[in-house]
Amino acid sequence: MIKNERQYRVTQAQAKKFEEALAQFEGNLDKRQEVHPLLWTAQRDALQSQLNELREEIEEYEALKSGQHTVLELESLEELPLALIKARIAAGLSQKDLAVRLGMKEQQIQRYEDTEYASASFTRLIEVSQALGIKVREDVFLPNAQVSLNTLFGRLKQVGIERDFVIKRLLPQSLLGNLQADDISEDQTGSIALRASAIVNRIFGLAPATIFSSSPLQLNTASLATVRFKVSKGTDEHRLSVYTLYAHFLALLVLDATFNLPKKPIPTNPNEVREAILSTYGSLTFKHALHYLWSLGVPVLPLNDSSAFHGAFWRVEGRNVIVLKQQTKSAARWLFDLFHEQWHAAQEPELEERIVVEDSETNDERWKSKEELTANRFSGHIILAGRAEELVELCQKEAKGSIERLKNIVPLVAARENVSVASLANYMAFRLSLQSENWWGAATNLQTEDTDYTDPWQTARDFLLERANFGRLNEVDRNLLLQALSDI
Template sequence: MIATQLQYQVTQDRIKQFYNSLSALQGSASSWLRDLQVRDIRDKIAELESALEQYDSLTTGDIKYIVVERLADLPNALIKARLLAGLSQRELARQTRQSLLKIQQWERDGYSRVSVDVIRSIAATLPIELRGWARTDVDPPSRPALKTLLARAGLPKEVYDDVIVPAGFEGIARDDEIDRRLERLFGLGVAQFANGAGFDAVPLRFKLPANAEQSRTRAYASYVEGVCSIIATTQPSVTGELPKHWSEMRRLLFPDGVISLATAVRQCWSVGIGVIGLRDKVAFHGACRRVDGRATIILKPSSRHSSRWLFSLIHEIFHIISEDGDFTLIEGDETSRDRREAPNERRANRFAAMVLTNGALADAFTMVSRRSGGRVTNLTAAVRAAADFYRIPVGILANLVAEDVQSSGRANWWGSAEKLQPIEENSWKIVRDVFIESFDRRFLNSTEAAVLYQLLETRDE
């Protein structure tokens, strides 16, 4: 920005030079290179003229004072406020008992090497209204202190390290970005947490596990709510009318008849259901939410295999089609008794099973029981035979049988079911790639885009 009258005059001279260059170019023969140069010069002229207008508005009394809410905005605000006060750099130096050389250097460098205390002391002499962390009587907590505050409030360590304060965040600007991320996800900034605020209880339609730690549950529920609200911002349209019968849902999710996680997720996006996968290790299995007509699903199965991800996806779809109005549901661990025995969870599980087996669930189970002779040791061969006969992906049927065996108390057959899963691409990456090709990023602000980037970032696994 323009900080002195001399810079103002230099800027005017540069604009005249650019206009002369523009006139010369416009008189030459048209070419792609000439057109590119013309656009570049016009952009530079517009930028310089905007700087002149800003300087004029600050020096003509149109603005009364400068409002600053974030520390990162203070350096430019100091220059604006000095101009607004009608002070030269020399007069500001005298007023703040600093040397003229220091003021000139600080403004030239954007106050990048000046302590926050000195910046605040200069601000106190100028027409600046300080708010939030820019206030002179408030100091933000250090990174370790903030992490401790959020942990005490229940925020899982993984969320803090991976999303709120990822590696490489340094400096005042990053502190402000942390504040913005907290405000966007939880509706609370650093100041509120420093003053003892906790995470609001998200109104859940369904009951979480009875043994869930309350503070951690509230914190993660608030996090899920925030993530879902960002995803809803990227959805181009409200969720359409969804079929309620399993056969119609199967045709919607797999129009070519081939069971595919990528196809199912794309079909969800096509009807206005945003889908994303999370990879934190917090003991929750997934979530779904509908607010203002926009539905969102978060998948977080413990397995990499698409059979489990598909089952979870359709399970959450059932909740969306069976509930009216706005709601938020966070699933407990997929093997928890509370979840397995809840009536609506059973209905959701059966709906998903019918979609994935094309209605052959009971017949397939009958064949597995008959061929295995009731012996767990014979289940692998029996599952293979039934899957082949009824044209059910063997990994899907294996998981359904493992769940049935565990529910009946006979044994834990999940290890054997795991061995029947096909070798395939990481399911989280499949869901991530469909998200990237489907979401509408035009309505995201920089903070929302940064949060999504952290959630979608590829890691070596």
């Protein structure tokens, strides 16, 4: 957002340059004929989008200065940093004016606003709020003695929200930088704890007043009431619930950011799926499968955190989103999982809401479900051209019943039958799991050749980054989604 007159003038100049660039781009008919229509449209839309964002910032700043917008009362802390800046502008105060009220230097206010008060202490946030006349509910700013990072992490751990998860996925980078500073004060850590609690509240529905009290904490898992968990009995239920709520929150953000995707029926015939991909894209790869799912209106959210759950799909108000979460870089494994989740997404299309959350491949409980078996056979049929079961039989026949020999036989059969050894190994591991044989380690070793090129997680992440409209999300949500898509 625009924070002062200098930035206002700079943004006006930038907007004028984009207006001129857009007019020149649209008027260059010779250049337009040389470029593919889709590429030309994408380039024009990119210019228009940037121009629109600049215009919106200008309009917001002008509206604040004119007194059209006022900041009256805050219900939570998460929007406080931007609210402080907007309140100053709406009050007709310059950064220098606010500094005078607080007995500070103008440069300090500039630094605070440049970082959206990330470096401000707990006490300073209250002082700025009071100087601007912002009314904040009493339970938003809690007594300072109760607010600390140790209290925050200790309380959250009771419901399965671990410290590392909060730092890695929830804390904005600006706050994280301050947290790692050597000279951070106790008051500043209190401010960080309060800001972090506001983000936790946004995702998990745990209000700061509740977190920093002595009353028992309990996650609200109502949104998971219809989840069809395909997980083992030994799964940590707290951790599973926490990560599922987090992934559900992100899935909703993805659906919002991809609101304009077409909504098409999802085929359940594996031959139809395979033929559609081959005829449209020329080959059956993970990237082409992503193209195909997105063309059906199904966005794919890739996550790379360890454990909790393995993969999931959500249907919300009739729209589907697939979540893939693998630690391996094998494109064959990611491709298999993608079609597996497609099968789930295609089931019971008459239902407006549907969820499936799944554990890893090594979980025996997962394969006792008829839907899981069908989803895996659906995936194998597509990838191995309808020959999945035939190829398994060939491998088992040539191995003469020896599971140990399969690690040598599978590559030989794959080469002879002209199929991917990584994909055949993946399907063989699934089939052996039906006999309570864990062959996933051997399959992973045979998939090393499949990891020499692009990282499947990065491929799916880039797809999402290119196609999502992050401008539809508020700043807090946008940062949370982008952090989930970071490779830290």
